[in-house]
Amino acid sequence: MKLDNLNEMQKKAVLKTDGPLLILAGAGSGKTKVLTTKVAYLIEKGVEPSSIVAITFTNKAAKEMKERIYKLVGIEAYNIQISTFHSFGLKIIKENYNLLGYEKNFTILDSDDTLSVIKKIMKRMNIDVKTLNPRYVKNSISSAKNELITPKEYEKYISVEYEKIISKIYEQYQKELVKNNALDFDDLLTLPIKLFNEYPSVLKVYQERYKYILIDEYQDTNKAQYILSKMISAKNKNICVVGDNDQSVYSFRGANYKNILNFEKDYQNAETILLEQNYRSTKTILNAANSVIKNNQFRKDKNLWSNNEVGQKVIYHRAYDERNEADYVISEIRKRLKEGITESEIAVIYRTNAQSRVLEEEFLKSGLPYKIVGSFFFYNRKEIKDLISYLKVIYNEKDDVNLERIINVPKRGIGTKTISNLVSKATLENISLYEAITSGKELEFKKLIDELKTDSETSTLTELIDLILDKSGIKKELEQEKSLEADIRLENLEEFKSITKNFEENEGLVSLEDFLNEISLVSDIEEHKDNKDRITLMTMHAVKGLEFDVVFVVGMEEGIFPHANSSFDKQELEEERRLCYVAITRAKKILYLTNAKRRMLYGKDSINPPSRFINEIDDSLIDSDSNEPLKKIDKSDMINTIPIEFQIGEVIIQDKYGEGIVVGLDDTFITIAFNYPIGTKKFLKNHKSIKKK
DNA sequence: CCATAATTCTTTTTT
DNA sequence: AGAATTATGG
Numbered sequence: 188m189k190l191d192n193l194n195e196m197q198k199k200a201v202l203k204t205d206g207p208l209l210i211l212a213g214a215g216s217g218k219t220k221v222l223t224t225k226v227a228y229l230i231e232k233g234v235e236p237s238s239i240v241a242i243t244f245t246n247k248a249a250k251e252m253k254e255r256i257y258k259l260v261g262i263e264a265y266n267i268q269i270s271t272f273h274s275f276g277l278k279i280i281k282e283n284y285n286l287l288g289y290e291k292n293f294t295i296l297d298s299d300d301t302l303s304v305i306k307k308i309m310k311r312m313n314i315d316v317k318t319l320n321p322r323y324v325k326n327s328i329s330s331a332k333n334e335l336i337t338p339k340e341y342e343k344y345i346s347v348e349y350e351k352i353i354s355k356i357y358e359q360y361q362k363e364l365v366k367n368n369a370l371d372f373d374d375l376l377t378l379p380i381k382l383f384n385e386y387p388s389v390l391k392v393y394q395e396r397y398k399y400i401l402i403d404e405y406q407d408t409n410k411a412q413y414i415l416s417k418m419i420s421a422k423n424k425n426i427c428v429v430g431d432n433d434q435s436v437y438s439f440r441g442a443n444y445k446n447i448l449n450f451e452k453d454y455q456n457a458e459t460i461l462l463e464q465n466y467r468s469t470k471t472i473l474n475a476a477n478s479v480i481k482n483n484q485f486r487k488d489k490n491l492w493s494n495n496e497v498g499q500k501v502i503y504h505r506a507y508d509e510r511n512e513a514d515y516v517i518s519e520i521r522k523r524l525k526e527g528i529t530e531s532e533i534a535v536i537y538r539t540n541a542q543s544r545v546l547e548e549e550f551l552k553s554g555l556p557y558k559i560v561g562s563f564f565f566y567n568r569k570e571i572k573d574l575i576s577y578l579k580v581i582y583n584e585k586d587d588v589n590l591e592r593i594i595n596v597p598k599r600g601i602g603t604k605t606i607s608n609l610v611s612k613a614t615l616e617n618i619s620l621y622e623a624i625t626s627g628k629e630l631e632f633k634k635l636i637d638e639l640k641t642d643s644e645t646s647t648l649t650e651l652i653d654l655i656l657d658k659s660g661i662k663k664e665l666e667q668e669k670s671l672e673a674d675i676r677l678e679n680l681e682e683f684k685s686i687t688k689n690f691e692e693n694e695g696l697v698s699l700e701d702f703l704n705e706i707s708l709v710s711d712i713e714e715h716k717d718n719k720d721r722i723t724l725m726t727m728h729a730v731k732g733l734e735f736d737v738v739f740v741v742g743m744e745e746g747i748f749p750h751a752n753s754s755f756d757k758q759e760l761e762e763e764r765r766l767c768y769v770a771i772t773r774a775k776k777i778l779y780l781t782n783a784k785r786r787m788l789y790g791k792d793s794i795n796p797p798s799r800f801i802n803e804i805d806d807s808l809i810d811s812d813s814n815e816p817l818k819k820i821d822k823s824d825m826i827n828t829i830p831i832e833f834q835i836g837e838v839i840i841q842d843k844y845g846e847g848i849v850v851g852l853d854d855t856f857i858t859i860a861f862n863y864p865i866g867t868k869k870f871l872k873n874h875k876s877i878k879k880k
Numbered sequence: 881c882c883a884t885a886a887t888t889c890t891t892t893t894t895t
Numbered sequence: 896a897g898a899a900t901t902a903t904g905g
């Protein structure tokens with residue numbers, strides 16, 4: 188194994204194979220290189236590839252790591268378990284579904300499905316969705332699950348009426364999932380833990396199978412993930428985790444960066460290695476990133492340095508609107524392409540998926556090759572979701588959620604009344620909707636599903652899709668409509684077919700089971716069969732762990748980034764800043780920061796000041812090509828000009844959280860207690876979002 | 881009782 | 896802007 192291309196610390200991290208190891212790795216310090224080399228080294232030392240498990244956070248990162256390890260060790264890379272926590276959990280569940288009370292053909296519900304289940308339960312329980320938002324219930328349940336709180340335990344924590352209702356819904360929800368022979372995303376983590384708790388002998392099997400466990404982005408692990416990794420590594424203690432607190436950006440999903448801080452406490456004799464040299468970015472880019480992140484209060488300062496060249500300044504451009512911004516990005520990309528930079532070395536990154544729309548439109552017009560990574564845009568289209576629902580129901584007829592979705596698609600005269608009768612019957616007799624169907628037009632539908640079930644046994648995936656579109660009448664309905672919209676839908680369905688075809692060509696025969704699992708866990712399956720170089724468009728969250736020569740961070744505006752919903756709360760704002768740090772440090776050579784003076788947001792025109800993060804970068808590092816000077820945030824945007832005096836105990840109204848009581852005051856901050864579930868929040872004293880009642 | 885029109889609601893990040 | 900829900904028409 189040649190290790191000459193590693194520095195001393197990296198080498199040390201690779202060579203320390205046994206026992207717990209914590210690698211604190213700054214951005215661009217070569218952590219992926221260390222991880223991949225370490226895996227190769229383990230294999231060279233004689234460790235079975237199948238006894239290694241490497242966990243990443245996104246599917247994209249898993250894929251990347253697989254490819255890099257493949258380059259190092261060749262074909263054996265396929266025997267290493269490299270996946271996200273969720274895929275890993277699914278594998279364990281699939282191997283033990285019977286012990287967990289599921290049938291083999293269980294399905295995985297996506298976020299929308301989950302919400303429908305909750306709405307259905309709330310309706311059944313006569314809970315008004317206006318008093319309790321189903322979305323909120325969904326988040327609460329999800330958080331509880333990720334904190335490994337069962338419905339029973341949830342009851343113990345109840346202090347307000349709200350929680351009592353949620354705990355009831357939570358209980359029903361879990362039952363409903365089992366009845367549907369379905370799992371949600373969180374189950375992929377919690378069920379393996381449940382399994383291991385109930386069957387120590389099974390745990391032992393996994394402990395012996397996976398002798399070496401490596402976890403990337405450890406700062407983003409939540410309680411469930413933390414416990415799962417702890418359980419599996421408990422016997423051999425060969426656990427190596429890599430993380431960087433400055434890149435913790437998943438607290439909304441229950442991630443707890445403290446898992447890193449506690450590592451040394453959790454694992455006796457844990458060794459800690461610091462990787463502090465950045466090999467990725469120019470000094471200028473690194474300085475820009477550092478000047479932003481140093482504004483975070485809750486942070487341990489660290490010494491990330493670089494030997495790279497100074498490089499060119501960060502380029503700041505303020506466009507007129509979002510379309511001009513996109514055009515600017517495109518024209519700059521053309522410039523860089525002429526300079527010899529390839530498309531695959533260019534990325535455009537943004538805070539929210541919605542921003543990709545305009546970008547895509549302009550890229551499409553420009554003719555530049557691009558790819559949108561992780562866009563559920565395509566999979567979220569109605570016709571695609573309907574088709575997937577058909578596939579899910581064919582595979583698992585007990586999946587009431589998906590059955591209800593398609594029972595009247597295309598329209599076959601089954602309306603709300605028929606469905607609600609069916610639901611009542613199914614609930615009463617404790618059977619699935621499918622089983623409850625015995626007569627009427629519904630029976631026709633049931634026969635259709637049965638027929639397709641038979642078809643699925645004899646045809647390939649792509650053939651099955653054709654059969655679904657034909658026999659269901661989806662195709663016919665769209666063809667008869669003869670509208671532009673219907674044509675687009677037909678085209679999308681064709682495109683979906685080419686995706687499955689492509690998938691089958693790459694993977695050989697694909698079972699319905701494998702395909703559904705893949706599509707449930709991976710938001711986008713490789714859409715392009717040509718290996719053409721493409722410009723990458725993706726969110727800041729999705730881009731974590733990747734690097735590009737040229738990076739455009741677009742939408743650098745207050746309200747978008749930092750996001751409006753995150754700019755009230757100090758902790759959330761710091762997470763936005765870490766996200767900015769992640770975004771900036773993706774760039775190797777050239778970094779662009781752009782924004783727009785005005786932008787269509789949620790259907791209305793809005794004018795946002797430049798992001799505060801731009802101001803946090805030293806002016807000396809920025810090259811602004813806009814006419815106006817680098818503008819500091821206009822304080823009037825954030826603070827009322829006339830100070831309003833509040834008193835402790837006073838009731839106020841806050842734009843986001845509603846009514847609250849002032850519980851604390853000092854020179855700069857005001858602390859307000861809101862009703863459950865919001866709790867106390869700290870604001871700038873004169874924030875314009877706070878009003879007298 | 882179903883399909884369509886009108887109206888209201890909600891806008892982050894991922895598995 | 897777009898989805899989701901509710902009111903109206905056939």
